[in-house]
Amino acid sequence: EIVLTQSPGTLSLSPGERATLSCRASQSVSSSYLAWYQQKPGQAPRLLIYGASSRATGIPDRFSGSGSGTDFTLTISRLEPEDFAVYYCQQYGSSPSTFGQGTKLEIK
Amino acid sequence: QVQLQESGPGLVKPSQTLSLTCTVSGGSISSGSYYWSWIRQPAGKGLEWIGRIYTSGSTNYNPSLKSRVTISVDTSKNQFSLKLSSVTAADTAVYYCARDSGAAAGGSFDYWGQGTLVTVSS
Numbered sequence: 001e002i003v004l005t006q007s008p009g010t011l012s013l014s015p016g017e018r019a020t021l022s023c024r025a026s027q028s029v030s031s032s033y034l035a036w037y038q039q040k041p042g043q044a045p046r047l048l049i050y051g052a053s054s055r056a057t058g059i060p061d062r063f064s065g066s067g068s069g070t071d072f073t074l075t076i077s078r079l080e081p082e083d084f085a086v087y088y089c090q091q092y093g094s095s096p097s098t099f100g101q102g103t104k105l106e107i108k
Numbered sequence: 109q110v111q112l113q114e115s116g117p118g119l120v121k122p123s124q125t126l127s128l129t130c131t132v133s134g135g136s137i138s139s140g141s142y143y144w145s146w147i148r149q150p151a152g153k154g155l156e157w158i159g160r161i162y163t164s165g166s167t168n169y170n171p172s173l174k175s176r177v178t179i180s181v182d183t184s185k186n187q188f189s190l191k192l193s194s195v196t197a198a199d200t201a202v203y204y205c206a207r208d209s210g211a212a213a214g215g216s217f218d219y220w221g222q223g224t225l226v227t228v229s230s
Contacts, residue, residue, distance in 0.1 A: 001171075035216040044204055044220035045155065056218060088155060090216065096170040097214035099155040 002026055002091050004100035012108040019076040021103045023089035028069045030093030036065055036074045037088045039102075045088060049074065081107075110134045112205050112221035120199075120228050126192040130205030130221055137186045138163045143208035143215055146179060146190045148201040149223075156201075160208050160215075161188055168214070195228045202226075 003026040013019055023034070032052035037045035047056040049065035052072055062077040076083055084107050089100040116128035130144070137144065145160040159169035161179045169177050173192070181188040192199060202223040209215035 030213070031211075033211055033213070033216075037217075044206075044223050045217070046220075047216055047218045050209065050216040050218075090155075092209075092211050092214035092216055095168060095213040096172070097157045099157070101154045 001096055002029065002094050002098055004089050004091060004098055006087075006089060006100035006103045008103060009101075010104045010106060012106050013079055014108045015079050015081055017079050019074075019079055019083070019105060021074040021076075021087055021105070023067075023072040023074070023100050025070040025072070025091060027094075029072075029091045032068050033091060033093030034065075034067070034072050035090045035092065036063075037090065038083075038085045039088065040085045048087075076105075079105075110207060110219045112207065112219055114203060114205050114221045114224040116224065116226070118225055118227060120195055120226060121230050122196055122228055123194055126190070126195050126199060126203075126226055126228070128190045128203055128205075128224065128226070130188050130190075132186045132188075132207075136183075137181065137188065138183050141210045143168075143210045144181065144188045145206050145208040145215070145217060147204045147206055147217070148199075149204070150198075150201045157214070158190065158192075158203075162210075197228050200226065200228045 034052045036049040039045040053065045143160040146158040176193045178191040204223045205221045206217035207219040
């Protein structure tokens with residue numbers, strides 16, 4: 001199965017700053033089938049990005065995804081207070097679908 | 109707006125079978141080319157995909173759980189269900205149901221239930 005490694009484990013930033021989260025796959029992700037999710041405490045994950053770079057319905061344009069092959073990035077251009085959460089990447093190009101271990105984005 | 113809701117016992121004894129149902133509202137479970145998945149998350153840990161079903165009954169399971177998992181669908185009730193047999197404490201987790209976009213090997217998950225905590229303990 002494809003192992004996804006997210007970095008950093010924790011990212012400490014201030015509102016208004018730019019956040020860059022990384023997701024590296026142990027082998028190439030087919031057809032850029034890579035998604036990003038945001039999860040807040042006590043809530044289900046929320047789909048942000050699918051197909052590596054397509055924003056899901058209702059997701060603000062400050063969220064963007066990029067990458068292909070084995071290296072993918074989620075960028076939040078200007079952090080809002082509600083963006084502080086845990087972020088997961090997921091690959092669904094190869095079965096079984098797998099998730100990264102998460103990056104916690106915390107307020108500095 | 110599609111909504112999903114998990115239901116089932118919150119406490120299961122070791123060696124028994126965990127059974128959960130996901131009820132879909134706001135749309136037919138049979139409409140569109142969607143799969144319907146189960147995902148779990150142990151407390152403080154990451155997400156693990158368990159398996160998925162299409163409304164035809166076709167299933168895909170995570171090999172790590174395949175020998176113990178059965179997912180079924182009841183289109184007349186707009187529900188799909190999870191059974192996980194021979195549970196141990198390691199199966200204690202929040203279990204989510206989700207709509208799966210249906211890509212070839214798996215999908216992204218655009219709608220999720222709120223999750224239900226299942227504890228395995230005697």
